[in-house]
Structures are given as structure tokens and as C-alpha cells.
Amino acid sequence: MTTxxxxxxxxxxxxxxxxxxxxxxxMRAPARVLASEALLEExxxxxTLEQIKxxxxxxxxxxxxxxxxxxxxxxxxxxxxxxxxxAENGCISPGAVGYDINCGxxxxxxxxxxxxxxxxxxxxxxxxxxxxxxxxxxxxxxxxGVDTVDEILARGVDxxxxxxxxxxDDLLHCEDEGMREGADPSKISQKAKDRGKNQIGSxxxxxxxxxxxxxxxxxxxxxxxxxxxxxxxxxxxxHCGSRGLGHQTCNDYLRKIEQQHQxxxxxxxxxxxxAAPAGSQLAEDYYGAMNAAINFAWVNRQLIxxxxxxxxxxxxxxxxEDMEMDLLYDVAHNIAKKETHTVGDGEEREVYVHRxxxxxxxxxxxxxxxxxxxxxxxxxxxxxxxxxxxYVLRGGANSMDLTFGSTAHGAGRLMSRTxxxxxxxxxxxxxxxxxxxxxxxxxxxxxxxxxxxPGVYKDVDEVVRxxxxxxxxxxxxxxxxxxxxxx
DNA sequence: ATGTAC
Numbered sequence: 067m068t069t070x071x072x073x074x075x076x077x078x079x080x081x082x083x084x085x086x087x088x089x090x091x092x093m094r095a096p097a098r099v100l101a102s103e104a105l106l107e108e109x110x111x112x113x114t115l116e117q118i119k120x121x122x123x124x125x126x127x128x129x130x131x132x133x134x135x136x137x138x139x140x141x142x143x144x145x146x147x148x149x150x151x152x153a154e155n156g157c158i159s160p161g162a163v164g165y166d167i168n169c170g171x172x173x174x175x176x177x178x179x180x181x182x183x184x185x186x187x188x189x190x191x192x193x194x195x196x197x198x199x200x201x202x203x204x205x206x207x208x209x210x211g212v213d214t215v216d217e218i219l220a221r222g223v224d225x226x227x228x229x230x231x232x233x234x235d236d237l238l239h240c241e242d243e244g245m246r247e248g249a250d251p252s253k254i255s256q257k258a259k260d261r262g263k264n265q266i267g268s269x270x271x272x273x274x275x276x277x278x279x280x281x282x283x284x285x286x287x288x289x290x291x292x293x294x295x296x297x298x299x300x301x302x303x304x305h306c307g308s309r310g311l312g313h314q315t316c317n318d319y320l321r322k323i324e325q326q327h328q329x330x331x332x333x334x335x336x337x338x339x340x341a342a343p344a345g346s347q348l349a350e351d352y353y354g355a356m357n358a359a360i361n362f363a364w365v366n367r368q369l370i371x372x373x374x375x376x377x378x379x380x381x382x383x384x385x386x387e388d389m390e391m392d393l394l395y396d397v398a399h400n401i402a403k404k405e406t407h408t409v410g411d412g413e414e415r416e417v418y419v420h421r422x423x424x425x426x427x428x429x430x431x432x433x434x435x436x437x438x439x440x441x442x443x444x445x446x447x448x449x450x451x452x453x454x455x456x457y458v459l460r461g462g463a464n465s466m467d468l469t470f471g472s473t474a475h476g477a478g479r480l481m482s483r484t485x486x487x488x489x490x491x492x493x494x495x496x497x498x499x500x501x502x503x504x505x506x507x508x509x510x511x512x513x514x515x516x517x518x519x520p521g522v523y524k525d526v527d528e529v530v531r532x533x534x535x536x537x538x539x540x541x542x543x544x545x546x547x548x549x550x551x552x553x
Numbered sequence: 554a555t556g557t558a559c
Contacts, residue, residue, distance in 0.1 A: 141554095166554040169554070270555080271554080271555080272555080274554080310555065310556070313554065313555050316554095483557090
């Protein structure tokens, strides 16, 4: 048997790209890592493997915990982690959802080509930067009262539709039509609502960005056509989450769970995995709050998309409808969701699928895939770094068997933010991208550009190759950046 | 990711 020794943790090769940490001690299931050896060499460098192993101590862990090819260390549970926890006998863990609840990406198509945009790059990037709120702190497209925040939390993009920030077609091209069932605004603290009320329609900071891109390759013509993608076409990618509201909500529930469920906490190898037992009041409360924060993030991305349409209208002097600026799809990267899956012994079980830094990847025919894409599979959007371009994939035929219908979410970091700032200077990164690659970057903070320099990320091509080879998410198209704005 | 620490 081929093994891979990673600083004291031994992985057994199940087959190509599938590695297993066998069950031992307090583990309730094995852990799996889906990666090439090249990616595994990078993954082993931080606490990712220890964390995915720890995850298997959670009650109700089903089949195996899974680390995606872009996995890296996170709070308790790795970013790039998938864990299905039994919804009846298991638990739900805020750290396994992530601080930024429903951090995610959406892609909007246009009918513009790269030639239409050439010569307008600086005007476009300046106008996007001036009109789309970004950076830390407050200021959004909408400044809301508390009643409005409650409406957004309860109804998601349906609220945006009512207030003319969305059209019906936008809802039809979003998971859950932009409205999570079971959202309970009363389970979000006043403090979280106060943090969120002036951040509705704002990018935030860190790795969040808005990028205008051109399609460089379409690998699958039939699926590309179903997704409305063709070479040289301009698309817009929006990556952001639930800002201070989601962050505060995660924090609120971690503290509550630590206080009320110490018995379970003491059984876990890491306090950061704090979880509420399925069926407990706190599990129900967190699920209601998390679903509400998910709606908030969807509205956030919707308002940014709305404002982007307005900016394009001014720069190109045409209506957004005329430029066919339609939503391709919106994917969540940090969520837990009650789903029914066929588990190891062939039984159908309801599980809380935690996807943290992982994307749902439902295949063709799955009833939860929007009608527009049901015949080809769910679109998956995987952003690379700002120098490397991004991918569009479709849910693969093997995802339900291998990964509870999931795949990777991005390139994944290679080094910490602190380390990145020692290695790079923001101004130099910006200049190099513009001179070498004609990529126009505008940011609130030079430090953020250094933290997000292309060199701090893993090779997105390799991450996507593994997803494609495993048949969990199949390559459809590739894009390359033109303009990028960030916090 | 984040009113960039509690």
C-alpha cells in the first residue's frame, strides 16, 4: 500500500487523488484528503491534516470527513473541509461553517467582448471602485433600519426583488432562489444586526473582491452553451460574504455553545470545534440564525451586482438589459445545510452537510439544481488569485458518492497574511500585474494587495484538475482578470 | 473573514 507521511500523520492511498487517515483513538470515522501528491506536499505544511482528523471526533460524522484539494488551516475545521453530521444523532458546529457565513461567489455574464472593453479599463475600474463600497467598516449600497435588516434576513433576494434591486431571473439563477428556508431573524443578536445594517451591499476586505474578467477557454462546448459562455466574452465575478453580521453571529453562538454544551466540548480534541447536539435548542437557534445570515449575504452580493450593472450602463452608455448582464449563478462557500444523502450502508440519512471553503457540486438531474441547468449540472465558480484567472465547472457525476455533492472553492492560501506582507509590497504587485498582464487593480489598502498577491495562493489549475479527474466538478471554462477592485 | 485582540 502506498502511504504518505506528513509530520506524524500517515495517509493511505485509496486510489489516485484519494488519501485516507485511518480511524483510530477517538475518531468516529476515517478522514479523507482529495489531492495530488503535489498539493498534499503543500497541505501538510500547516495544521490542515490534524484539523480534518479532529473533525472526525464530532458526534454523527457520517462516512468520512473530507478535505478538498485547496484545503488549508482554519478556525477548528479546515477551510476546504466537508463534514456531514447526522441531523438526528449528530451535531452542528459554527466553526465548521466558518466565521463568514455564506461567503461565496456569483458570476454575471455580459454580451460584451474583450475588444469592447479595451481602452476603457481604467475608467471602468475607477468607476467600480468609486461606486461599490469596499474595505473594513461601514458604508453599503443601502443604509437600513432594523426593520429592513429583519426583512432581508427573513426573505433574502425576494426583498431585493420587491425593492427593484433584482429581477425575477436573478432569483432563478441562485441556490434556493436566494432565500433559505428556516431563516429566523429573531435568532440574530441586536449587536449583529447593528453591525450589518450599514454594510448591505459592500465587499469588505481580505480576499473579497469584484473582478471583471474575459473568458479565455471553453473546454466543454455543450455545457458552455448551456451556461451562456463563449471565448472572449466579458463576465463579472463578485466574491464576498455576510460582513460583520455573519462574523458576530458565529461568535455569539460559539460562546453560547461553549457555555451550554461543555459535556460535548470536553470530548473534542479542539475547543474550536464547539458543536450543539442535534435537537438541542441551541442547534435549532444556530440553524435559524445561520440561515438568516445566509440570506443577508445573498442580498449583499445582489446589491453589488445591481450597482455593477449601473456602473456598466454609465461607462458603456447602454442599458444593462441590452448588455445582457444576467446572473450565471451564485455559489455559497461557507454554509451548513440539512440534506438527505445515501450513506455508507446504503441508507438514506438526513445530515447537516457542513461546507467550509467548499462548494456544492450537484450533478445533472439533481432536483435541487435550478431548472435552467438541471440537464447539465450545477454551475460551480472557482476563483483563482487576481493574477491567475478563475474557472467555471459543473457538478460532476461522482460528487454524490464521493463528497456529499461538493468540490473545492478556490486556490487556497499557501502562506499566512503576515508572511505575505513580508514577501510582497502592494504597489509593486499592482504595477507588475498592470505592466505584464494588463490587469488593472484598485484597492483601499496596499497591505491587502500584498496579502492577496498571486504568489500567496496555490495553483488553481492543479486544484481544478484534481476536481475534474475525480469527476466531482468538471471543467467547463476558464477566465482571466481584466479589472479587479478590493478592500 | 473581522469595528484586523478580550
